[in-house]
Amino acid sequence: MPHSAMRSTFERIVINQFTPLHCAQAREMLGWSLDYLSEQSGVSVPAIERFEAQAPVRDVTRLALAYSLEAQGLVFFPGFSPGRGGNIRGTTPDPMGREDFALIE
Template identity: 60%
Template sequence: MATSAMNLILERIALFQFTPTHCAQARAMLGWSVEALAREAGVSTDDIQRFEAQQDVAEASRLALTYRFEAQGLVFFPGFAPARGGNVKGVTQDLGGRSDFAMAE
């Protein structure tokens, strides 16, 4: 029971944080067209276009879009452009070349 309650809370947070503007910005960051995003997320192009036009779409479609972008390492916060998360493979710099490397060990 706790797991389904936690999933519901996480879904609500994701729905609150991911906006239509984020969707368009994230597509641009990844160089994806509406058609490419539709293929990647399993969401219709009509749903994506409606969402980006700030019209109502099903929560399942919004979650699919959010989770697909998050799988690409993007994070979303209201009022800010999408950003790359620091926990994505390849995002962390090679620490060995830094002058403060000894502090990272």
Template identity: 50%
Template sequence: MASLAMNHILERIALFQFTPTHCVQARAMLGWSVEQLSREAQVPVEDIQRFEAQQEVADAARLAVAYRFEALGLVFFPGFRPGRSASLNEVKPESAARGDFAMAD
């Protein structure tokens, strides 16, 4: 079981890695509207709209959205589009040619 300090560090990492651009791109990947993401993450529509507009939003709302996407297997790294997680055993050589790993705009 992780300590409170470790949980805080993990939350800081998640907040750093998950950007407003990632949110828009992840919704597009899933075909979700802001309203659907709001229901799925249990975050007000207005918070999601503010976050995607690069305005201030409570860390708790950002984490709820990021964790909801991560629960569906999406991963986020600064400067890259969201990708789908896979174990090393599942990665196939042709996956590099797909475009899942393109740089974010």
């Protein structure tokens, strides 16, 4: 599978399985404030608040949030609370390489 197709597949998986509840639960697990998650992810506090309130956000915004939380060893599966993944980093590709990265909210 070509690299871009693989990246797109992984991105679609993350976009469909990383939920607003995951985000809030992960912040709580890590003891992170909205401001700290904003610093770590590059996503604005208002966008994080909208996402956690289940309002729509751009795909690149969702990926940036998942990427920053997975970097802390968390993994996300539909229907389950975030878990610790040991030394693995999730499958979320670094959103910085996306063409729409400048549109991050």
